[in-house]
Amino acid sequence: MPSEEYLEGIYQIQGRDFVDAGIVSSEMKKKLKEKGIPESIIRKVAVVTFEAEVNIISYAEQGTIRYYVEPNSVTIEANDIGAGIEDLELAQQEGYSTADDSIREMGFGAGMGLANIKNHSDEFEISSVPHEGTYLRSTIYLNGK
Amino acid sequence: MTLEQIKDLLDAKVVVGDNKLDLEITTAFGADLMSDVLAFARSGCLLITGLSNPQAVRTAYALDIAAIIVCRGKALTDKFIEIAKELGIPILWTQFIMFEACGRLYREGLTGCIREVFVEDKQRAQ
Numbered sequence: 652m653p654s655e656e657y658l659e660g661i662y663q664i665q666g667r668d669f670v671d672a673g674i675v676s677s678e679m680k681k682k683l684k685e686k687g688i689p690e691s692i693i694r695k696v697a698v699v700t701f702e703a704e705v706n707i708i709s710y711a712e713q714g715t716i717r718y719y720v721e722p723n724s725v726t727i728e729a730n731d732i733g734a735g736i737e738d739l740e741l742a743q744q745e746g747y748s749t750a751d752d753s754i755r756e757m758g759f760g761a762g763m764g765l766a767n768i769k770n771h772s773d774e775f776e777i778s779s780v781p782h783e784g785t786y787l788r789s790t791i792y793l794n795g796k
Numbered sequence: 797m798t799l800e801q802i803k804d805l806l807d808a809k810v811v812v813g814d815n816k817l818d819l820e821i822t823t824a825f826g827a828d829l830m831s832d833v834l835a836f837a838r839s840g841c842l843l844i845t846g847l848s849n850p851q852a853v854r855t856a857y858a859l860d861i862a863a864i865i866v867c868r869g870k871a872l873t874d875k876f877i878e879i880a881k882e883l884g885i886p887i888l889w890t891q892f893i894m895f896e897a898c899g900r901l902y903r904e905g906l907t908g909c910i911r912e913v914f915v916e917d918k919q920r921a922q
Contacts (some may be wrong), residue, residue, distance in 0.1 A: 670862065670875075674856030677883060680858065690839075697858035740813050758847045758855075761831035770835075 655713035658686055659719035663665045664704060665785060666712045669757050675716050676701040686720065692793055696725050699789045702764040709754045710734045711784065723794065724773070729787040736779040742775075743769060797821060797905060799863055799886060802842065805900050806890040811877060813886025821862050823909040824896050830855045837861060840911035844897050848852045848872050857883040866888060867897045897910060 661681065662675045680697045682783045688696075700716060707714035711733025719729045736742045743765045750760025774790035800817040801809060810817065825837040825842035830851050833843065839860035845852055849872040856864050864880070866872065869891040880887045892898055 670850065671849050676858050677854050694839060694858065694860055701834060701855065701858050757849065758828065758830035758851050761829050763831040763835045767831075767835045777879070 657720065658682065659717070661715055661717040663712045664707045664711075664716060664731075666708060666710075666714070666731075667753075669753065670707055672705050672708050672757060672759075673701050675704050679716075679718055683720070683725070688720070688725065689793070692725065692791060694727050695791045698726060699727050699768050699771050699791070702768050703727065703789075705754075705757075706764055706785075706787075707731045707733070707757045709750060709760065714784075724790050726788065726790045730784070732784045735781040735783050735785055736777075737781050739777060739779060755776060797901075799888070801904070802863075802865065802901065802906075803888055805904055806865065806888070806892055806897055808888040808890040811866075811872060811887040811889050812880040813863065813884075816863070816886045819862060819886065822906065823907045824898070824906050825861075826894055828894075833861075834858065834911060836913060838909035842901075842906070844894060844901075846870050846894060848876055849873055852876075853879045853883060853885055853887075856885050861885070863888065865897065867892055867894045888914060 676697045679700055680693055680762045683693045683696060703716055707729060708794035714731030716729050741747050746762040748760050748762030754760035768789055772789040773792045776788040779785040799819045821842045824842040826846045827833050833855050837859055840862050841860045843864045844858050844867055846864050846868045863886040865888040867890055875903055896908055
């Protein structure tokens with residue numbers, strides 16, 4: 652892929668920083684719009700990023716979200732240092748949540764996050780070590796499935 | 797219907813987007829939980845919500861939601877208005893409760909952006 656078409660970025664996210672939740676999703680969306688990526692793809696990327704951001708803010712001390720655009724896909728990688736997830740299968744079930752009131756007051760914590768990321772992804776991978784952190788990767792194809 | 801008609805039906809104030817009142821809107825989604833908005837709302841719809849924090853605007857932006865109507869007369873912060881202006885999301889404000897707001901709009905022809913959530917579809921998608 653020619654270098655001028657390559658697009659990537661990385662954002663730092665601070666745990667418990669509820670005021671700024673969603674800012675990475677908004678910023679990333681602006682960048683992808685400038686690149687002329689189809690709107691339906693950008694929406695998926697924005698939703699995945701938003702959910703990943705809220706997860707880091709809610710459950711981690713700090714984390715990063717990295718994204719890169721390749722000729723046929725956009726990939727979002729979320730990495731954090733924090734609580735981690737004890738039971739990955741359970742955490743991906745819709746409605747399962749360990750959110751506290753501060754998360755719910757913000758309008759999140761319904762237990763939809765990981766399931767929603769999965770639903771919007773063409774490729775999805777997650778791994779976690781309890782009390783250490785979580786890694787999540789979502790790839791969205793530019794031409795659909 | 798247009799945003800202008802929505803404004804009139806709900807006796808609403810236009811907080812952001814005075815210049816976008818001719819926007820045509822045909823569907824809506826109502827929720828206070830942004831987790832559910834991110835999971836079920838569709839682009840181009842009107843978001844009816846009682847959540848008046850920056851996350852509501854950012855959620856709308858992520859999904860290309862056409863406009864937000866804040867119901868129950870919820871107080872709006874400067875930060876909320878500033879982000880809505882920055883992201884170009886029109887904001888209306890009404891004192892009607894969500895049920896009344898939804899009912900009045902539905903009666904005049906606005907429909908849900910999806911009608912139902914089918915458990916089977918979600919299981920298939922996973």
